[in-house]
Amino acid sequence: xxIALLALTLSAFAIGTTEFxxxxxxPTVAAxxxxxxxxxxxxISLYALGVAIGxxxxxxxxxxxxxxxxxxxxxxxxxxxxxxxxxxxxxDSLIAARILTGLAHGVxxxxxxxxxxxxxxxxxxxxxxxxxxxxxxxxxxxxVPLGTFIGQxxxxxETFLAVSGLGVIALVGSAIFVPNNIRHxxxxxxxxxxxxxxxxxxxxxxxxxxxxxxxxxxxxxxxxPILTDISGFSPTAVGGVMLVYGVSVAAxxxxxxxxxxRLGPVPALKIIFSLLALVLFVLSxxxxxxxxxxxxxxxxxxxxxxxxxxxxxxxxxxxxRFTPNAVDVASSLNIAAFNVGIAFAAWAGGLVVTHIGLIHxxxxxALVVLVALALTTLSxxxxxxxxxxDRSELTHAVPQH
Numbered sequence: 001x002x003i004a005l006l007a008l009t010l011s012a013f014a015i016g017t018t019e020f021x022x023x024x025x026x027p028t029v030a031a032x033x034x035x036x037x038x039x040x041x042x043x044i045s046l047y048a049l050g051v052a053i054g055x056x057x058x059x060x061x062x063x064x065x066x067x068x069x070x071x072x073x074x075x076x077x078x079x080x081x082x083x084x085x086x087x088x089x090x091x092d093s094l095i096a097a098r099i100l101t102g103l104a105h106g107v108x109x110x111x112x113x114x115x116x117x118x119x120x121x122x123x124x125x126x127x128x129x130x131x132x133x134x135x136x137x138x139x140x141x142x143x144v145p146l147g148t149f150i151g152q153x154x155x156x157x158e159t160f161l162a163v164s165g166l167g168v169i170a171l172v173g174s175a176i177f178v179p180n181n182i183r184h185x186x187x188x189x190x191x192x193x194x195x196x197x198x199x200x201x202x203x204x205x206x207x208x209x210x211x212x213x214x215x216x217x218x219x220x221x222x223x224x225p226i227l228t229d230i231s232g233f234s235p236t237a238v239g240g241v242m243l244v245y246g247v248s249v250a251a252x253x254x255x256x257x258x259x260x261x262r263l264g265p266v267p268a269l270k271i272i273f274s275l276l277a278l279v280l281f282v283l284s285x286x287x288x289x290x291x292x293x294x295x296x297x298x299x300x301x302x303x304x305x306x307x308x309x310x311x312x313x314x315x316x317x318x319x320x321r322f323t324p325n326a327v328d329v330a331s332s333l334n335i336a337a338f339n340v341g342i343a344f345a346a347w348a349g350g351l352v353v354t355h356i357g358l359i360h361x362x363x364x365x366a367l368v369v370l371v372a373l374a375l376t377t378l379s380x381x382x383x384x385x386x387x388x389x390d391r392s393e394l395t396h397a398v399p400q401h
Contacts (some may be wrong), residue, residue, distance in 0.1 A: 052336040084161040209338055211341060
């Protein structure tokens with residue numbers, strides 16, 4: 001494995017950590033900046049919005065920039081964003097730092113697959129992409145709980161300082177080991193992306209991606225205060241619970257991918273969305289009981305991100321059918337849809353917390369996931385009417401994020 005690929009994986013780890021670590025630090029940040037929990041939740045929402053904008057728009061605008069130069073610029077921007085978060089004097093400046101970091105995030109994962117495949121022989125391209133994206137999974141398992149631990153014991157600002165340190169290491173590693181002559185095909189133009197958005201069947205996929213992902217993030221955004229204020233966990237125990245969640249997510253991703261391979265994406269998504277809605281509904285009743293809450297979080301992690309492989313495979317299948325000349329564009333827009341869902345959910349979750357209460361975020365999230373289940377069922381019916389089987393052989397699929 002080229003050492004340059006390790007630099008990309010470390011970059012993915014750092015980016016994944018900074019995206020989700022704020023979930024465990026939300027009460028700490030809110031208390032320190034003297035803001036409400038819903039206002040703190042916008043730190044997740046606006047970051048995700050930055051990713052959603054950065055992925056398609058900035059990737060298209062930087063299409064002619066050499067890949068290594070762009071990669072180094074992105075990691076420098078990412079590091080700067082985290083340093084600004086570390087030194088942010090107030091809420092507004094922290095919001096600006098999060099948006100800046102989100103923009104870097106969006107472009108990094110748009111070009112990362114291209115760079116990774118350029119580092120290895122053609123027959124190892126898929127493995128190279130998989131290795132790079134393990135950085136995200138490892139971030140959920142180790143980076144987020146460790147960052148939460150640092151924030152609980154040394155202050156939330158030190159978490160962003162630590163992540164910026166990872167950014168510097170990744171930047172230096174990429175500068176030294178990533179070759180200068182990486183070939184690339186310019187990404188799709190904004191016009192091509194707009195054409196993809198004009199296809200109703202792809203819009204249906206993007207809707208269930210955003211809604212399904214959004215449903216789980218309505219309560220997930222406020223997981224830390226749910227654990228401390230309702231379940232009775234100490235603030236220092238939140239990092240441990242996040243670790244349990246991260247391990248469960250890693251297992252759920254593998255399980256979700258195998259289920260989609262075995263049954264096909266639509267049947268697999270029906271099962272996963274159904275289980276996710278059930279778990280979120282149970283959360284509202286289990287949250288007041290510490291051990292039941294922990295068990296529910298474990299089950300939640302197993303299904304929360306298990307829909308990702310099926311959604312990505314399905315959008316590629318639909319793109320191969322309806323927009324065969326823009327499959328990569330369609331897939332990258334699904335990544336943007338994930339983050340649109342996160343942005344909306346963090347905002348909507350804030351409204352729930354403000355007007356109804358923390359305990360209600362679970363069942364409301366479940367209702368949103370049921371909408372994604374209904375859209376999935378509709379997709380399956382439309383496929384059957386068109387004579388399309390549930391399973392099909394696909395030539396490629398782009399990982400999430």
